[in-house]
Amino acid sequence: MADTYDIIIIGTGAGGGTLLHKLRNSGKKILVLERGGFLPREKENWNSKEVFQNERYHTKEVWKTAEGKDLHPGTGYWVGGNTKVYGAALFRLRERDFEKVEHAGGISPEWPLKYKDYEPYYTEAEKLYCVHGKMGIDPTEPFRSGEYPFPHLSHEPRIQELHDHLVHRGHQPFYMPIAVKLNEADRLNSECIRCNTCDGYPCMIHAKSDADINCVRPSLANDNVTLLTGAKVERLVTTANGKEIDYIEVTYNDEPVRFKASIVVVAGGAINSAALLLKSADDNHPQGLANSSGQVGRNFMKHLSAAMLGLSTTPNPTKFQKTLAVNDYYWGEPGFAFPMGHIQLLGKSDKDQISPDAPAITPGFVLSEMASHSIDWWFTSEDLPVPDNRVQIANGQIHLDYKVNNTEGFERLINRWKHVLGEIYTGHIFLDHGIYLSKDIPLAGVAHQVGTCRFGTDPATTVLDIHCKTHDIENLYVVDGSFFPSIGAVNPSLTIMANALRVGEHLMDLLG
Ligand SMILES: Cc1cc2nc3c(=O)[nH]c(=O)nc-3n(C[C@H](O)[C@H](O)[C@H](O)COP(=O)(O)OP(=O)(O)OC[C@H]3O[C@@H](n4cnc5c(N)ncnc54)[C@H](O)[C@@H]3O)c2cc1C
Structure with a gap:
């Protein structure tokens, strides 16, 4: 006999954790299954060698590339999912991101819902995750029904100087929307201490808003919510007619267990959710569950992204660097009428963070000097959905096929920004791709994974309907990054998160 619930949510990241929070007061009996545990609070949380070189918080799982090579994914399995280590830069997509957009490398498809449909949920998500920002500066900012719930985070002096130079030259840098618990007017009583161990690190003092701290833990106060950690869902099993999920098979405490629910929500992240549907193939669904369209696992996107160390002769003592972003080239530039992408500051790097990308012979003191004199940048451009960029399962193992596309705008963006910065600072030196300390993020960097179960109105070409219910199976939903038809920049x-709140509202209506 399997224990029975109203709703089972598989995964506790940005999708699953947020959905849980939305449903927690519904009175419904909710079971949350998370393969990971609570991320330990320990000194290593803020040790960059442990975090970036030893990949302490990444899974040890090995996947395969299309070429059959081992892939060590930069992803973690924890309560809160990858939000435990994220940079907490919480952006809304632009209005045009929901439309069909022509890129230099092809077409970014239209979404079945539009920005206006998401606006109220973006507002709700920004409140839930305590986002700081300031409206009216970013030239590409979409319509907002109100100001950010918390005031913008100030720039430290070196970044303020950079900001002022940019403005002086006609650029429009804006305050990064950031999800932390900080009251700059009362720093003594604030949780966030504006440290340099935020972007990419777990927050040891729980001052970063993540799905664990802001959503899962508060929900556990409710008697109707049960969380099992270390509970890996292995397979979804359908009823004899194949139209519903009958029960799910879970490995919990090394034992096989079964659970049943009226509604099953898969929220394992875009790669693992697709993998779970594919692994659950049965006689009624030989290509995998919810896969009559053949689209499950396809159209995987992860952004074209690059990190760049901007070296200068001027020291950069900034601690919390992630306060500035630029969208001046989001939709292109004179002479290039295609999207280029988004620019933001990274968390401040240190020598242990940059050393894996430096030649092994680089002495430690050189790395320290470089880190202390650099401003660290992050570029993201849109990769387009391509059917052959896909998640597959072979012998129970995840295979990830991915070829980059749409690179022209991306390369142009990085070159443009080097040029802009070069004009600002005399004596400013940039180390370029392939030299060292500036690099495109490789396939293992699956941080921004989306798209593997896209939503839409046509069951022949999409996996999910507009409520993120699978077209094929009546009680099965996917509520994480999988649903994106395109990724934006x-x-x-x-x-x-906003989508999880939207689907949560639908589920509450449905369950009454
Ligand atoms: C270093 C880093 C920095 C980032 N910075 C930012 C940022 O600044 N801004 C931003 O917007 N995004 C950022 N991201 C991306 C962000 O973390 C993801 O977009 C987001 O977490 C995805 O949410 P999700 O719900 O789709 O998946 P996840 O957050 O990955 O959650 C999936 C959950 O499902 C669980 N799970 C998977 N399979 C199973 C199974 N079979 N059974 C049970 N549980 C399962 C996993 O353990 C995990 O908890 C960053 C990511 C990384 C790694």
Whole structure:
């Protein structure tokens, strides 16, 4: 006999954790299954060698590339999912991101819902995750029904100087929307201490808003919510007619267990959710569950992204650097009428963070000097959905096929920004791709994974309907990054969270 619930949510990241929070007061009996545990609070949380070189918080799972090579994915399995280590830059997609957009490398498809449909949920998600920002500066900012719930985070002096130079030259840098618990007017009583161990690190003092701290833990106060950690869902099993999920098979405490629910929500992240549907193939669904369209696992996107160390003779003592972003080239530039992408500051790097990308012979003191004199940048451009960029399962193992596309605008963006910065600072030196300390993020960097179960109105070409219910199976939903028809160029999590709130509202209506 399997324990029975109203709703089972598989995964507790930006999608699953946010959905849980939305449903927690519904009175419904909710079971949350998370393969990971709570991320430990320990000194290593803020040790960059442990975090970036030893990949302490990444899974040890090995996937395969299309070429059959081992892939060590930069992803973690924890309560809160990848929001435990994210940079907490919570952006809304732009209005035009929901439309069909012509890129230099092809077409970014239209979404079945539009920005106006998401606006109220973006507002709700920004409140839930305590986002700081300031409206009216970003030239590409979409319509907002109100100001950010919390005031923008100030720039430290070196970044303020950079900001002022940019403005002086006609650029429009804006305050990064950031999800932390900080009151700059009362720093003594604030949780966030504006440290340099935020972007990419777990927050040891729980001052970063993530799906664990802001959503899962508060929900556990409710008697109707049960969380099982270390509970890996292995397979979804359908009823004899194949139209519903009958029960799910879970490995919990090394034992096989079964659970049943009226509604099953898969929220394992775009790669693992697709993998779970494909692994659950049965006689009624030989290509995998919810896969009559053949689209499950396809159209995987992860952004074209690059990190760049901007070296200068001037020291950069900034601690919390992630306060500035630029969208001046989001939709292109004179002479290039195609989208280029988004620019933001990274968390401040240190020598242990940059050393894996430096030649092994580089002495430690050189790395320290470089880190202390650099401003660290992050570029993201849109990769387009391509059917052959896909998640597959072979012998139970995840295979990830991915070829980059749409690179012209991306390369142009990085070159343009080097040029802009070069004009600002005399004596400014940039180390370029292939030299060292500036690099395109490789396939293992699956941080921004989306698109593997896209939503839409046509069951022949999409996996999910507009409520993120699978077209094929009546009680099966996918509520994480999988649903994106296109990725846009800003960070994806706020859209995943907003969508989870939207689907949560639908589920509450449905369950009454
Ligand atoms: C270093 C880093 C920095 C980032 N910075 C930003 C940023 O600044 N802004 C931004 O918007 N985004 C950022 N991201 C991306 C962001 O973390 C993801 O977009 C977001 O977490 C995805 O949410 P999700 O719900 O789709 O998946 P996840 O957050 O990955 O959650 C999936 C959950 O499902 C669980 N799970 C998977 N399979 C199973 C299974 N079979 N059984 C049970 N549980 C399962 C996993 O353990 C995990 O908890 C960053 C990511 C990384 C890694």
